[in-house]
Amino acid sequence: MDYSLTTNMNHIYHIDRNFSKLQTRFAILKLIREFLWQDKFVEIEAPTIVALPGQEPNIQPMQVVVKDDKKKSFKGYLHTSPEYTMKKMLATGFEKIFYLGKCFRDEESFGGTHNPEFTMLEWYRQNASYYDLMDDLEKLSKFINKKLKFNNKNIAKKWKRQTMKQVWQEFVGVNLDDYLDSKKMCQLCISLGYKPAKTESYEELFYRIFLNKVEPFIGKDVPTIIYEFPKVMASLSKEINGGKYAERFELYYQGIELANVYTELNDAEEQKKRLQSEQKTRAKNKSLVYPIDEEFIDALKTGIGNCAGGALGVDRLIMLFTMDKDIDNVIVLPMSKLFNKEE
Amino acid sequence: MSSSISDVRKGCVIKHQGDLYVVTDARFTNPGKGSPFVTVKMKSITRGKTTEMTYKPVDDIEIVEVQSQKLQYLYKNAGFYSFMNNDNYENYDLEEEIIGDSSKYLKDGMEVYGSMFEDRVVAINIPPKVQYKVTDAPPAVKGDTASSGRLLKEVTLENGLVVKAPIFIKEGETILINTDTGEYCERIND
Numbered sequence: 001m002d003y004s005l006t007t008n009m010n011h012i013y014h015i016d017r018n019f020s021k022l023q024t025r026f027a028i029l030k031l032i033r034e035f036l037w038q039d040k041f042v043e044i045e046a047p048t049i050v051a052l053p054g055q056e057p058n059i060q061p062m063q064v065v066v067k068d069d070k071k072k073s074f075k076g077y078l079h080t081s082p083e084y085t086m087k088k089m090l091a092t093g094f095e096k097i098f099y100l101g102k103c104f105r106d107e108e109s110f111g112g113t114h115n116p117e118f119t120m121l122e123w124y125r126q127n128a129s130y131y132d133l134m135d136d137l138e139k140l141s142k143f144i145n146k147k148l149k150f151n152n153k154n155i156a157k158k159w160k161r162q163t164m165k166q167v168w169q170e171f172v173g174v175n176l177d178d179y180l181d182s183k184k185m186c187q188l189c190i191s192l193g194y195k196p197a198k199t200e201s202y203e204e205l206f207y208r209i210f211l212n213k214v215e216p217f218i219g220k221d222v223p224t225i226i227y228e229f230p231k232v233m234a235s236l237s238k239e240i241n242g243g244k245y246a247e248r249f250e251l252y253y254q255g256i257e258l259a260n261v262y263t264e265l266n267d268a269e270e271q272k273k274r275l276q277s278e279q280k281t282r283a284k285n286k287s288l289v290y291p292i293d294e295e296f297i298d299a300l301k302t303g304i305g306n307c308a309g310g311a312l313g314v315d316r317l318i319m320l321f322t323m324d325k326d327i328d329n330v331i332v333l334p335m336s337k338l339f340n341k342e343e
Numbered sequence: 344m345s346s347s348i349s350d351v352r353k354g355c356v357i358k359h360q361g362d363l364y365v366v367t368d369a370r371f372t373n374p375g376k377g378s379p380f381v382t383v384k385m386k387s388i389t390r391g392k393t394t395e396m397t398y399k400p401v402d403d404i405e406i407v408e409v410q411s412q413k414l415q416y417l418y419k420n421a422g423f424y425s426f427m428n429n430d431n432y433e434n435y436d437l438e439e440e441i442i443g444d445s446s447k448y449l450k451d452g453m454e455v456y457g458s459m460f461e462d463r464v465v466a467i468n469i470p471p472k473v474q475y476k477v478t479d480a481p482p483a484v485k486g487d488t489a490s491s492g493r494l495l496k497e498v499t500l501e502n503g504l505v506v507k508a509p510i511f512i513k514e515g516e517t518i519l520i521n522t523d524t525g526e527y528c529e530r531i532n533d
Contacts, residue, residue, distance in 0.1 A: 008529045009494075009509075016494040017507055017526070058378055108373050193360070197401040204378060204399065211380060211397045285378075 014337050018329050021322045024148065025330050028318050031144050032100060032121060041096045041123065044089060046082035048102060052293035053077040054084070057281040060106040060288065062116070077290075078104035081311060082122050083236070084296040087264070090124060090307060091299035098123035100314070110336040111328045113256055113316065117335065118327075124309040130237075130247045130263040133310045134161065134225050137251055137259055141223065141317070150321050154253075160224040164245070167226060171214045180230055180244055185209075201281065202232045219252035226250050236271070237262035251312075253320055261310030268300035348381040348398045350406060354458050354466035356388070358405040359396065363388040365458070365465045367443055386440070388465055410459040414467075416449050424449065426457065426464065435464045445469045448522045450502040469522045474531055475500040476517050483510035495527075 015022065033043060051074070053061040061077035068074070079085075082099040089097060099122045108114040125132055138159050145155045168176040172192075179185045185205040189196045194208050218224050227249035231239055234246035247263035265271050275292045283289050318330040328334040351357065351369045358364075364385035373379040380397045387394070398404055414426040414435070423436040424446065435457070439446060441464065448469050449455075458466040479499035495507040500520075508518055508527045519528040 013495060013507075013509070013527065058373070105373075107379075109371050112370055112372070114373065195402065200401070207380075208397075208399065211382075212395075216395065 010337055011333055014328075014334075015332060021318075021324065021330050022332060024322055025318050027148055028144055028321065029100065029119075029314070031147055032140065032314070035140050035143050036098050036123065039096070041098050042094065044086065044094070044097045044099055045101075046079065046085035046099050048079050048104070049076045050079045050084070051076055052084075052290055052296075054080050055275045055278040055282065055292065056080070057278050057285060057287065062104050062106045063288070080105050081120065083309070083311075084293050084299075086122060086124055086309070087296060087304055088299045090126065090304040091302040095126040096124070110339075111326055111334060113319075113327055115315065115327050115331055115334050115336075119314040121312040121314050122309065123312075124264075124307050126305050126307045128306070128308045130227070130249055130261050130308045130310075133261045133308050134227070134249065137225075137261075137310070137312065138223075141320075144317075144321065148321070152321065154222050155320075157222045160219075160222050162218075162224065162226055163228040164226055164230070165228065167214050167218060171217055172209060176230070177244065180232075202230070206230065206233065215252070215257075216255060219254060223251060223253040223258075226252060234262065236265050236274075238265050247308075256316055256319075257313075258316050258320070259310055259312040261308065263306075263308045264304065266300055266304050266306065268297050271300055272297050348379075348400055348402070348404060351381050351383055351398070351404060354468050356407040356409050356458065356460055356465060357383075357385065358407055359385070359394075362390070363407060363460070364394070365441075367393070388460065388463075391440075407460070409465065411468075412457045412459045412464075414455055414457045414464070416451065416453045416455060418451060419449075426455070426467075428457075437464055437467070441465070442467050445522065447504050448473060448502075448520070450475065450500075471521065471523060472519050472528060473522055474517050474519050475502065475504070477501075477508070477512055477514055480508070480512050480514045480516075 049064055049066065059080050061080050064076050064078060066074045066076050081103055086097060086099060101119065102117055103120045104117050106116060108116045141155050145152050165176045168174055174188065179188050182202040182205060185202055186196055186200070189205050189208050192209060196205055196208060218226065228240065228245045229248040231243060231246045234248040237246040237248045239246050249261050250257055251259040272292065279289060279292060315327050315330055319327060322330055324330055328336055349371070351366060353366055353369055355366050356363055357366060364387050366383055366385045368384040370382045371379065372382060378399055380399050382395065382397045384393065384395050386392070412428060415429055417425040417427055422439065424439070424442055426435045426437065427433065445467060456468040457464040458468065477498050478501050481496065483496050494509060496510050497505050498508045498512055499505050506520060506525060506527060512518060512530060517531040519531055521528050
């Protein structure tokens with residue numbers, strides 16, 4: 001075969017260049033399933049096209065138009081996470097379920113630590129709290145590390161677990177308890193030399209400091225779990241400490257956020273309030289606005305019990321093992337190879 | 344000049360807390376929590392100190408206009424990279440740090456663009472695609488799939504850079520390389 005007569009084979013060469021990394025990718029996907037199946041989890045499916053996507057103010061869903069056999073059009077969106085579907089399933093009695101598949105987020109970079117189409121592991125446990133999911137993540141990563149003989153010493157070590165309050169004390173030198181409202185946080189930002197706009201939300205202000213003073217320093221040596229987030233930053237999770245904080249954690253390793261986990265909020269009224277507030281933020285930000293998925297609220301009313309759920313960026317987990325800095329190298333055909341940006 | 348965060352690129356000069364910095368790396372992130380931001384690694388022009396900052400869309404970033412000057416790369420000597428301005432024959436010896444990762448793409452006689460600030464070169468910008476002559480291309484060995492697939496092999500270019508290129512590439516041929524990713528683009532037929 002004379003390859004020189006064909007196109008420049010952008011796609012095929014990308015796959016060829018990353019051949020061994022892709023083999024690793026598929027071995028990891030297999031092990032994730034094995035690990036969860038051993039623990040009696042059920043792998044479920046969720047529709048990737050939904051009518052009503054999540055309300056997170058900073059996550060943008062991709063729009064799609066579906067036509068039926070009479071060519072009547074319906075406006076839908078690619079799901080940004082299977083969370084609503086999975087909670088509807090929990091309400092009917094499914095207990096330990098996981099989704100391992102694609103999620104989609106618009107307005108993301110092509111490459112680096114993002115691909116607009118990415119692989120997510122989302123898993124829920126009934127009668128559990130987020131502490132159980134901390135264990136799940138640590139055990140899963142150690143299982144992969146051992147089975148595929150990566151012998152990554154940092155992953156094999158005991159992981160660090162610190163509260164958000166502890167890391168703010170350590171890296172910013174302040175007691176986070178004193179900065180739990182926008183006004184105080186804004187003052188702190190100004191005193192640290194930032195110039196926030198007056199309209200900035202608590203979350204925006206929080207991340208100004210967190211991204212500069214905290215995130216670059218956590219999880220450098222061993223994977224680190226940061227838990228107990230200020231309540232306003234955890235719209236789907238259960239409150240603790242008299243309503244100041246909520247049971248949410250994130251997993252960090254080498255400057256990358258790998259997972260985001262909650263003890264799920266099961267109070268339907270409170271959930272609706274938080275979604276309405278997020279919807280308002282979306283409108284304020286001039287993002288797409290769509291109705292709240294009332295059946296998701298109904299699911300909570302029906303009862304999802306005491307459950308915990310998490311989302312793990314699988315492409316990023318693979319990068320951690322293949323030591324890649326660019327997500328493109330562990331994806332068969334990343335977005336950056338699909339479109340010609342020069343056009 | 345006040346700019347938006349999407350204007351911040353490697354090689355541009357920004358004013359930060361009264362000092363001038365040249366951007367050595369700029370990564371745009373949309374974390375899904377809080378608004379998007381750009382993480383900028385930058386080096387002080389006056390003090391050489393490196394620092395990292397994140398900027399949000401609402402932040403004012405002051406990008407300082409720098410002049411772009413065509414320069415010719417001459418050679419590397421005693422740890423310095425020598426460039427010449429062909430208009431006035433002025434020579435510049437630059438430290439490795441200014442060139443950064445791009446140094447591996449330099450080849451003798453190559454034309455690049457220098458970002459000039461007050462008669463100093465503060466950054467070097469390599470063309471996005473550069474042609475190189477292949478100086479070593481081992482014949483493809485069947486079954487050589489340990490580290491890669493079966494369509495690419497490692498070849499050495501005229502400046503010593505090793506890249507993956509298709510197995511049909513032979514010594515003496517010229518290929519085009521993407522200097523952003525280090526990837527093979529195409530073979531140049533003479």
